[in-house]
Amino acid sequence: MTSTAGSTTYTEIAPSSAEWAAVTRRPPRALAQRISWLLVLLTTVGIFVGFQHWNDPDAEAWDGGFQLLDVLGLASIGLVVIFSLAGWYLHQFNLGLAPLLLGIAAVAHTLDSSPEAVFWWAGTLLAVLWLLFDFTLLARQTLQVRALARSLPAGTGLAPERGARTKLLLGSAAEGLWGLGAGLLAAGLWWWTLRIFAAEEGLTAAALDQASESDLWAIPALLAAALAAVLLLRALLGVLARGLVGRYAWRLPTGPGPVELVWDEDEPSGGQINIERDTSEYRCICVAELVQMFPEDAEEIRESTDVSASNHCPIHGIDAINLLSPRDFASLAGSLWLWDELSGLPQSGGFTCSSPLVIGYCGSAFTGYPGTATTRGTVDIVDYADCALEVGRGDGEFAGPRPASAPSVGVVDKIDLRPFGIAGHAVRFKHARAWFVPGT
Numbered sequence: 001m002t003s004t005a006g007s008t009t010y011t012e013i014a015p016s017s018a019e020w021a022a023v024t025r026r027p028p029r030a031l032a033q034r035i036s037w038l039l040v041l042l043t044t045v046g047i048f049v050g051f052q053h054w055n056d057p058d059a060e061a062w063d064g065g066f067q068l069l070d071v072l073g074l075a076s077i078g079l080v081v082i083f084s085l086a087g088w089y090l091h092q093f094n095l096g097l098a099p100l101l102l103g104i105a106a107v108a109h110t111l112d113s114s115p116e117a118v119f120w121w122a123g124t125l126l127a128v129l130w131l132l133f134d135f136t137l138l139a140r141q142t143l144q145v146r147a148l149a150r151s152l153p154a155g156t157g158l159a160p161e162r163g164a165r166t167k168l169l170l171g172s173a174a175e176g177l178w179g180l181g182a183g184l185l186a187a188g189l190w191w192w193t194l195r196i197f198a199a200e201e202g203l204t205a206a207a208l209d210q211a212s213e214s215d216l217w218a219i220p221a222l223l224a225a226a227l228a229a230v231l232l233l234r235a236l237l238g239v240l241a242r243g244l245v246g247r248y249a250w251r252l253p254t255g256p257g258p259v260e261l262v263w264d265e266d267e268p269s270g271g272q273i274n275i276e277r278d279t280s281e282y283r284c285i286c287v288a289e290l291v292q293m294f295p296e297d298a299e300e301i302r303e304s305t306d307v308s309a310s311n312h313c314p315i316h317g318i319d320a321i322n323l324l325s326p327r328d329f330a331s332l333a334g335s336l337w338l339w340d341e342l343s344g345l346p347q348s349g350g351f352t353c354s355s356p357l358v359i360g361y362c363g364s365a366f367t368g369y370p371g372t373a374t375t376r377g378t379v380d381i382v383d384y385a386d387c388a389l390e391v392g393r394g395d396g397e398f399a400g401p402r403p404a405s406a407p408s409v410g411v412v413d414k415i416d417l418r419p420f421g422i423a424g425h426a427v428r429f430k431h432a433r434a435w436f437v438p439g440t
């Protein structure tokens with residue numbers, strides 16, 4: 001077997017805290033998306049009030065025979081009304097959906113020569129401008145990330161493990177596949193809508209008792225089509241950004257930056273050892289002690305990846321922790337067993353290595369995955385890890401570890417961890433594991 005081709009490796013780079021903090025950020029996503037929603041709401045309410053649509057029940061729902069244009073017009077109104085009511089909750093897609101939905105209403109009203117058309121167009125224009133503004137920031141950020149990645153000294157090339165490769169590949173493909181799925185759904189719904197319309201075509205509002213059915217089906221059909229467009233566009237942006245920036249494994253510095261890592265749903269807690277990694281030392285009694293205490297769970301204990309460390313273990317016990325020199329302690333700061341179960345952890349998330357890696361980050365269009373470098377010169381993506389989470393402008397500082405309130409009695413000593421590149425200090429205790437107190 002030949003080695004993995006060079007093109008599939010991720011070059012390790014390590015930006016400084018200042019460089020990482022200086023990456024341009026977009027407005028927080030929730031805010032940006034809700035501004036889009038608000039534009040739809042204001043346009044819809046403005047037109048409803050301006051044209052006094054509360055008088056509508058007296059008027060016919062449409063004039064003359066029922067046309068496809070009437071389906072489109074009625075459905076587009078239904079769509080913006082539903083979106084105005086529920087769009088707050090759909091916020092993930094609002095930025096792209098808002099101009100599309102307003103645009104559909106604008107086109108329908110223009111074809112209908114309705115006097116409202118110009119106001120729908122005005123709303124569409126505002127939603128498009130807001131989307132463009134956001135896109136400009138994204139483009140600027142992507143170019144900046146590309147320039148930063150190229151300016152940093154290139155470290156080793158890390159080949160992703162098989163699972164990681166799949167995840168990185170699916171990272172871009174998934175949204176595209178969802179987009180295609182939404183497109184297929186839209187096609188199916190349109191087929192159904194047109195079938196129903198065939199029976200209603202040409203009938204007057206009175207003949208249909210004011211209640212056409214095809215426009216009701218056209219609402220989800222239009223929504224699915226718009227969603228497909230948004231998803232495909234997002235997938236395309238992700239692919240473009242990855243092509244533009246290239247493959248890098250970013251070793252993140254401490255402090256704020258444009259992304260935050262989401263690891264497992266369960267926050268790791270202190271006092272744990274990783275069986276595979278930490279118990280190779282023959283003097284470690286952690287597993288043996290647990291098995292002795294819970295003999296009926298022996299098999300389960302031996303099969304689990306993480307177990308509670310024994311307080312009496314010569315390697316992972318409290319005395320062992322308190323005997324460590326400050327330097328040795330700091331070099332082990334990423335190990336969970338140093339810390340009390342209730343203590344915060346240095347660099348929440350970076351518990352498996354001194355500083356976390358983000359694989360494939362290329363700006364907000366593709367934020368990459370949290371990963372770890374293995375000893376084999378490969379890189380693996382943390383199980384169950386989601387894409388790194390974009391941090392918006394003014395989104396608050398690095399969430400970091402929750403503030404610990406260490407016990408006040410039984411203190412052995414304090415170790416300043418800042419000289420070792422960890423923002424905070426450790427407090428060691430006579431009868432408990434250490435506590436981490438964050439702070440610079």
Ligand SMILES: [Zn+2]
Nearest residue numbers: 284286313316
């Ligand atoms: Zn042990």
